[in-house]
Amino acid sequence: MNIQLDGHKLLYHPNEVSKWVNNELFAPVYVEIGVTSACNHRCSFCAFDYLGERNDSIEKSVLMDNIRDMAAFGVKSIMFGGEGEPLVYPHLTEAIEEGKKQGLDIAITSNGVLFTEEKCKNVLKNLAWIKFSVDSGTAENYAKMHGTVPEDFSKLLANMKFAAKYKRENSITSAIGCQMVVVDENINEVEKLILQIKDFGLDYLVLKPYVKHPESINDKTLSMADYDKVLSELVKKYEKDLKIIFRGLSFSEIEKNALDYEHCYGVNFMGLIDAKGNVIPCSVFYEKPEFYYGNINTQKFSEIWASKRRLEIVEKVLKKGCENCRNNCRLNFVNKYLSDVKHRSKTHINFI
Numbered sequence: 001m002n003i004q005l006d007g008h009k010l011l012y013h014p015n016e017v018s019k020w021v022n023n024e025l026f027a028p029v030y031v032e033i034g035v036t037s038a039c040n041h042r043c044s045f046c047a048f049d050y051l052g053e054r055n056d057s058i059e060k061s062v063l064m065d066n067i068r069d070m071a072a073f074g075v076k077s078i079m080f081g082g083e084g085e086p087l088v089y090p091h092l093t094e095a096i097e098e099g100k101k102q103g104l105d106i107a108i109t110s111n112g113v114l115f116t117e118e119k120c121k122n123v124l125k126n127l128a129w130i131k132f133s134v135d136s137g138t139a140e141n142y143a144k145m146h147g148t149v150p151e152d153f154s155k156l157l158a159n160m161k162f163a164a165k166y167k168r169e170n171s172i173t174s175a176i177g178c179q180m181v182v183v184d185e186n187i188n189e190v191e192k193l194i195l196q197i198k199d200f201g202l203d204y205l206v207l208k209p210y211v212k213h214p215e216s217i218n219d220k221t222l223s224m225a226d227y228d229k230v231l232s233e234l235v236k237k238y239e240k241d242l243k244i245i246f247r248g249l250s251f252s253e254i255e256k257n258a259l260d261y262e263h264c265y266g267v268n269f270m271g272l273i274d275a276k277g278n279v280i281p282c283s284v285f286y287e288k289p290e291f292y293y294g295n296i297n298t299q300k301f302s303e304i305w306a307s308k309r310r311l312e313i314v315e316k317v318l319k320k321g322c323e324n325c326r327n328n329c330r331l332n333f334v335n336k337y338l339s340d341v342k343h344r345s346k347t348h349i350n351f352i
Helices: 014-021 060-073 092-101 117-126 139-146 151-169 187-197 224-237 248-254 301-305 308-320 332-343
Strands: 030-033 077-080 105-110 129-133 175-182 204-209 244-246 270-273 278-280
Touching (some): 060 092, 092 105, 092 117, 117 151, 175 187, 187 224, 270 301
Parallel strands (some): 129 175, 204 244
Antiparallel strands (some): 270 278
């Protein structure tokens, strides 16, 4: 399975890029939906800790109508994630089924504790991928980092192991992965986690750098100079047992003093819906109504995306610039590419 996590994939969407260059309307390739703001964990590294404990959720009928609308509009993929734990949402199974039925690629990021055997059997066949946040190699440290009880660690491991087994036995193509957001508190637990999961049959383990959200209360750290060698050696040591994706490029991007571009053009290619139904450019704009495109409780997603207000907000985002954005956000490499396309900053571009 050839999985790409660093860099960007816009080269596979030339029609959308062409429409963007020519100022034509097109649907975002990807939409992230936070179906609920409730969460069963309180992670110490959560990017959205500043939002506090909330319990908002999108009504089932609104979600279903907009999934169908997005598919008809031309959206290609939906990832259920957002500011809460998607598996807390009671209608997630039906939403995933509907998305798959409409021809969308569907994915989930989850802490995985609620991905029980029953949930796995109902959901896995309809997913392009699911990625579990593990973030530790021992129950004690897991409980500390995830703000939960140690028993959740064994539940998560059992759920991942079952999902991988169920996938093999039923010839399901969904990718099953897990990730560690690597910080000082868990760097010494990476190998411990590898030893516990290497025989599960997972598709990959991601070693991902912590990226601070501009509004986050927590302030975790990790120096690539300290840990690059450690992580690289672990990848080599266990490469025959488990596909380990060490996002070294992402680590190096985080430690740059400045971004390689001034404007965020990537917001034209993705959308984010929060648990209140607000459609916003990206996670930097949670709880900032002045940057809301609209709300799916009162308008269809396609109407919001085609609206004059969204164009005005996009222009506002462009003028705002990226000075206060986090290094290596999801759109980082997309923006590098689009900035080159927009400004034709390379010389002799006709000599291909």
